[in-house]
Amino acid sequence: MAHVPASERRPQLVQAALDLMAREGVAAGSTRAIAAELGVAQATVHYTFGTKKDLYRAVVEQLTAEFIGNVRAADPGDGPFGEQIRALVHALWENSTRGDGHCELLSEFAALAMRDPDLQEIMSAMQREIEGTAAEMLTALAEAHGIRLALPAREVAVFFLAGFDGLTDRHLAQRTPGEPADPDTLRGLEVLIATAVGLCLGAPAIS
Amino acid sequence: MAHVPASERRPQLVQAALDLMAREGVAAGSTRAIAAELGVAQATVHYTFGTKKDLYRAVVEQLTAEFIGNVRAADPGDGPFGEQIRALVHALWENSTRGDGHCELLSEFAALAMRDPDLQEIMSAMQREIEGTAAEMLTALAEAHGIRLALPAREVAVFFLAGFDGLTDRHLAQRTPGEPADPDTLRGLEVLIATAVGLCLGAPAIS
DNA sequence: GCCCAACTTTGTCAGGTGACAAAGTCGGCC
DNA sequence: GGCCGACTTTGTCACCTGACAAAGTTGGGC
Numbered sequence: 001m002a003h004v005p006a007s008e009r010r011p012q013l014v015q016a017a018l019d020l021m022a023r024e025g026v027a028a029g030s031t032r033a034i035a036a037e038l039g040v041a042q043a044t045v046h047y048t049f050g051t052k053k054d055l056y057r058a059v060v061e062q063l064t065a066e067f068i069g070n071v072r073a074a075d076p077g078d079g080p081f082g083e084q085i086r087a088l089v090h091a092l093w094e095n096s097t098r099g100d101g102h103c104e105l106l107s108e109f110a111a112l113a114m115r116d117p118d119l120q121e122i123m124s125a126m127q128r129e130i131e132g133t134a135a136e137m138l139t140a141l142a143e144a145h146g147i148r149l150a151l152p153a154r155e156v157a158v159f160f161l162a163g164f165d166g167l168t169d170r171h172l173a174q175r176t177p178g179e180p181a182d183p184d185t186l187r188g189l190e191v192l193i194a195t196a197v198g199l200c201l202g203a204p205a206i207s
Numbered sequence: 208m209a210h211v212p213a214s215e216r217r218p219q220l221v222q223a224a225l226d227l228m229a230r231e232g233v234a235a236g237s238t239r240a241i242a243a244e245l246g247v248a249q250a251t252v253h254y255t256f257g258t259k260k261d262l263y264r265a266v267v268e269q270l271t272a273e274f275i276g277n278v279r280a281a282d283p284g285d286g287p288f289g290e291q292i293r294a295l296v297h298a299l300w301e302n303s304t305r306g307d308g309h310c311e312l313l314s315e316f317a318a319l320a321m322r323d324p325d326l327q328e329i330m331s332a333m334q335r336e337i338e339g340t341a342a343e344m345l346t347a348l349a350e351a352h353g354i355r356l357a358l359p360a361r362e363v364a365v366f367f368l369a370g371f372d373g374l375t376d377r378h379l380a381q382r383t384p385g386e387p388a389d390p391d392t393l394r395g396l397e398v399l400i401a402t403a404v405g406l407c408l409g410a411p412a413i414s
Numbered sequence: 415g416c417c418c419a420a421c422t423t424t425g426t427c428a429g430g431t432g433a434c435a436a437a438g439t440c441g442g443c444c
Numbered sequence: 445g446g447c448c449g450a451c452t453t454t455g456t457c458a459c460c461t462g463a464c465a466a467a468g469t470t471g472g473g474c
Contacts, residue, residue: 009451025322030431041453046433048451104321111318114311114379115232124380151398158395159402162373163366169376170369172321173331188365191358195366195402210421210470237461248423253463255421 009048012038014058021059022101026108031055057122060109063102064126068133070095081145082197088137089164089193096168097181103168131157142200150202159199163192216255219245221265228266229308233315238262264329267316270309271333275340277302288352289404295344296371296400303375304388310375338364349407357409366406370399 016038021029031045031052049055074091076084096103113119134157142149149156167188174182211219223245228236238252238259256262281298283291303310320326341364349356356363374395381389 027322031433032431042432043434043454044452052432107321108318110376110380111315114314115234120380127377127380154391155394155398158377158391159370159398162377162392162395162399163370164373165376166369166371166373169317169372170334170365173317173327173334184361184365185369187362188369191362191366191406192369195406199398199402212471213421216421238463239461249462250424250464251422259462 009040009044010058013040013045013048013055014062017055017059018062018102018105021108022105026105026112029056053116053118056109056112056119060119060122060126063106063109064129066102067106068130071130071133071137076141081141081147081200084141085138085197085200086193089189092164093168093189096164097171099177104172107169107172127161131161134161138200147200149200151199156196156199160192160196163196164189167192213255216247216251217265220247220252220255220262221269224262224266225269225309225312228315229312233312233319236263260323260325263316263319263326267326267329267333270313270316271336273309274302274313275337278337278340278344283348288348288354288407291348292345292404292407293400296396296403299371300375300396303371304378306384311379314376314379338368341368345407354407356407358406363403363406367399367403370403371396374399 013034017029017034020034020037032042034055035042035045045052045055049058071092074088074095077087078084079087109119110123113123131154135153138156139149139153142153167185170188171181171185174185220241224236224241227241227244239249241262242249242252252259252262256265278299281295281302284294285291286294316326317330320330338361342360345360345363346356349360374392377395378388378392381392
């Protein structure tokens with residue numbers, strides 16, 4: 001095996017762990033399996049990261065960065081406000097249901113984080129970062145249309161992202177890999193978009 | 208250890224597994240740990256259930272039954288329609304965030320189910336059962352008030368429950384055990400209730 | 415009162431886990 | 445050109461896992 005500086009080995013191992021776990025689940029991410037994925041001795045993992053949890057931490061950070069990058073890269077098109085939101089959300093949905101296992105992996109880490117304070121801190125920070133990004137994009141979009149948001153952008157973001165996460169979880173629970181998404185889930189997504197846009201514009205029924 | 212018929216041992220083991228896993232997480236639910244929780248030999252688990260997965264299945268079914276029972280037992284009070292919904296949702300929230308670990312456990316099983324077709328089937332059925340229950344209660348409530356729902360009850364239920372699950376997950380990710388819930392989460396819950404009620408009554412901004 | 419089937423216990427297996435130590439190998443720097 | 449520190453490999457702990465077999469033990473039915 002070639003001699004590679006640790007600064008290169010690190011991202012290689014993170015990527016190997018990410019690939020393996022996205023494919024076969026967090027539970028399959030033993031240090032041995034991850035090392036084998038990269039074609040490296042098991043002890044290399046411990047040499048590079050010290051502890052398995054440190055590797056996991058790095059994987060989650062990588063996953064977060066990718067996710068936020070994808071969100072930011074989405075193209076809202078140039079329609080009216082509501083249509084732009086719709087386009088962004090659909091892009092996000094495509095991204096989350098692409099079947100590369102990254103979304104599942106994030107859910108698994110979220111489950112792990114409930115029992116592990118260290119992981120919880122990371123996942124919590126990640127969530128806040130995503131919410132911040134969403135709020136920021138929403139604000140920018142509204143501003144571009146000269147719209148004054150009826151609710152603080154952050155509140156809309158939290159409401160929307162909670163609904164979105166719930167729907168992706170539902171999708172993951174209901175889907176059969178080959179088939180299209182459950183129509184109830186897709187309908188839920190449309191309702192969510194409509195209510196979120198309504199929230200922004202100050203729909204009368206909302207207290 | 209006393210000689211107990213398997214028909215009694217079964218629920219005892221399920222309860223022991225439930226207690227243990229709610230307390231320490233699914234990962235701590237080895238057959239040995241579960242047997243020890245009940246004060247029984249490890250092989251008893253295999254005698255009674257054959258396979259660990261069969262035990263897990265039984266635990267999930269128990270958890271589902273409890274959850275639906277709690278939902279059904281909630282008291283909507285006797286205010287106007289919107290207030291009754293609100294009361295029910297708050298009861299559900301209290302139930303889900305009580306800190307007995309059952310909610311966390313359900314999330315963990317949902318994560319497991321993403322990689323295990325057998326579990327997925329159970330969790331999927333559970334989800335549909337909960338949605339059906341919610342839709343049913345919503346219909347009954349609307350009928351009692353002479354309200355004609357602007358959307359099919361099932362659609363409202365899917366939308367609401369997805370949002371609710373997202374918010375409980377957010378709560379689980381953000382909370383620090385001793386402290387009160389994150390205000391953003393609670394605000395999200397209120398927004399969710401308001402939009403769900405608005406959906407029922409046919410809020411104008413919703414397409 | 416006894417006997418058979420249902421249940422429980424003890425013991426063991428093969429395999430997987432995270433972690434580490436020690437020896438080996440490589441590459442850049444002097 | 446050699447050497448020293450950074451990296452890799454091999455080997456090995458101690459432990460935990462699900463599963464099973466075989467030998468008890470118990471209780472209900474006759």
